[in-house]
Amino acid sequence: MSGDKSEKPTGQRLDKARKAGNLPRSRELVTALLVLGGTITPSAFSESLGRPLTGSMPYNLALIKQEVCDPKLAIKHLG
Template structure:
């Protein structure tokens, strides 16, 4: 038997294809998965990006506007 698909000269029979489908061996495109992740991430940024960005800006403003405290005393 051929060890990989490149050594095979004939196409698989309908029966073999049906058995492979029943076993869950179906061809899947990596590009389809990547596109789905990209679309979902883009939609999430579109929906929640402004709120999250505003919250981060508020945190930065409050953190940077705190008065600096200098402790010049000796450490004990």
């Protein structure tokens, strides 16, 4: 198989690859950064997104029986 390497690259080859921008990346590092970003991003925006949602939820959850049974009234209620 041509993809398998039998010997490790020399220091000169590694230096040349670094200068060209070809840095080895650990899969664990990429995964850790994605998990960290996925955790921080929602918490950073939670207040600005949460306040409008909590204001509109009581109105949208307060459906009367006629609005639930009649699709036209439900659409009118939800806007």
